[in-house]
Amino acid sequence: MRLASSRPLTRSYWLQSLQENLQPTLALEGEHDADVAIIGGGFVGLWTALTLKERDPNINVVVLEQDICGGGASGRNGGFVMSWWPKIGSLLSFCTKEQALFLAHAAEHAITELGEFCEQHQIDAHYVRRGWLWTATTPAHIDSWNSTLESCARLGAAPFERLTKDAVAQMSGSDVHLAGVFERSNATVQPGALVRGMRAVALQAGIRIFEQTPVGSIEPGNPVRLVCTKGHVSARSVVLANNAWAASVPELAKLIVPVNSSIVVSEPIPSRLEQIGWTGQQSITDSQLMVDYYRTTRDGRIAFGKGTGALAYGSQIDETFSSHPESIALTEADFRRTYPSLASTPITSAWSGPIDRTYDSLPVFGTLGGSPNIHYGIGWSGNGVGPSRLGGRILASLALGVKDEWSTCPLVGRSCKTFPPEPFRYWGGSVVRNAVIRKERAEMSGARPSAIDRMLAGLAPAGLEDKA
Structure with missing residues (x-):
């Protein structure tokens, strides 16, 4: 099977601020062998590689990345480290109560684990755990969260706190917010710094990472042969952790559709943030389907994103997912609407990025039909920073052929609503x-x-x- 590749995406602000740390590893040349080869050097691929090394320090793991680690979605997102409590209704649609609680608690614990990982390895990923506001910015969206809170209550869980209108406006620094709930467990990170820090830990652990190494085709078998531009890798097991790019695999194309999301970043305005009262460092999303998501940064900027949802024909990862003017304009317009007092604040950086969206916005894991040693974990739907830790455990268990709580969890091999073919x-x-x-x-x-x-x-x- 052939895999689609694309030229490197325009760098996000997160990666631009780390220019001195972006020196890529050498591209792959010649013939190489591996116990497990991972296609994709973002959060999912790196967590999988690190988990494999934790379980077996002697395992031979290779990571193949077509750009640099973090050049795709992992270095382009808003840096929200979220749980799966907001998706509890979707989890219950295919999980038992016990299974849904297991996954929801595991995703919440992954937020804690991420902070501990950064502390252990001295990764300055700007990890801040100040919670998340889920808000309504129009009367039509007030109480959008009621069914989610009711589902949590039936399970005996209470991750959300209801807030008054005044409290939401004060915490968010904007009277546009009319109502909301607060989830205290959530965090934010500088995603570019996190993924590059994970890369450094992986290299120290003996994981071989080849950047600027697109995989042109996969030849199934035992071993699987991965054909790259200047070399090949033969691997006993292969993990597809290439997110939106996985849509080039026909079997997976029906499970996901790549859509874009865009972010604009303001100049540093720490004094203005103090004036409007947005000083608690909470992350915020509203209740639109094309969701607005926003947070502040360590140096007093606002990073304001919007799930703008643009597509490309044939699911090609093109400029739609790098720098899409229409989407960026929609995003800036919502920033100005949400913070009208900042109407004159300059935007210093803007970009778009790919999201591998499933119908229910939860990932799906499995093994390609007829290829028992090629596994995938896709469909992160804009919430992969925290849950990718769990994805690494699931994919490591699948790659190792281990039957445990991860490889047998309901996210593996689940029946999903599929997307239609082109056109x-x-x-x-x-x-x-x-x-x-x-x-x-x-x-x-x-x-x-x-x-x-x-x-x-x-x-x-x-x-x-x-x-x-």
Whole structure:
């Protein structure tokens, strides 16, 4: 099977600020052998490699990355380290109560583990654990979280706190926020610094990392042969951890659709943040389907993102997922609407990035049909910084052929709603996306969306949080 590759994406602000640490490892040349070869050097691939080394220090692990580690989604996201409590309703749709609690608690504990990992390895990833606000910025979205809180209550869990309107406005620094709930366990990181720090730990552990090494094709067998530009790798097991790029594999293309998300970053404004009262370092998202997500940085900037949802025909990872002017304009417009007092604050950096979206916004793991030694973990849907720790455990168990709580968890081999093939995927997805934009613009202005837009928007995949 052939794999799609793309030229390196435009660097995000997170990686631009780490220029001195971006020297790539050598590209792969010649013939190499491995016990496990991992395609993708982001959070999922590196956690898988590190977990394999934890379990067997002598295992021969190779990571193949077409750009640099973090050049894809792992170095382009908002740096939100979230749990799966907002997705508890989706978990319960295919898990027992016990299984849903296991995964939700494990995802919450992964936030703690990430902080401990950074401390242990002295990674300055700007890890800050100050919680997450889930808000409504229009009356139509108030109480969007009720079904999620009710599901948690039925399970005996209470991860969220309801807040008054005044409390939400004060914590967020904006009166645009009308209501909200608070999840105390969540954190933020500088994602570029985290992924580059993980890379350094992996290299120290003896994991071989080849950057600027796209895999052109996979030849199944025992061993699997990975064909690269200037060499080959023969591996007993292969892990596909290439997220949105996995859509080039026909068997996986139906499970995910790559959509874009965009982020704008302001100049440093620490004194203005103090004036508006946004000093608690909480991360925030609103309740739009094309969600706004935003946080402050160590040097007093605002990083404001939006799940802008643009697609590319054939799921090609092109400029749509690097620097997409329309999406960046939508993102900046929502930043100005949310913080009108900062209307004159300059934007100093902007970019887009790929999200591998499943229909329910939870990942899926499995093994390719007819290839018992090729495994995948895809569909992180914009929430991979924290849960990727669990993904590394699941994929390590699959690669090792170990039957344990990770390889047998309900995320493995689950039945998912699938996306249509082209051209229906692109044209139909674009029609639905435009309906969502019109619907949410109407809601933000206090108008009632048209019936056709409400109907079409209902066909969209689930967002970052479950909705009522």
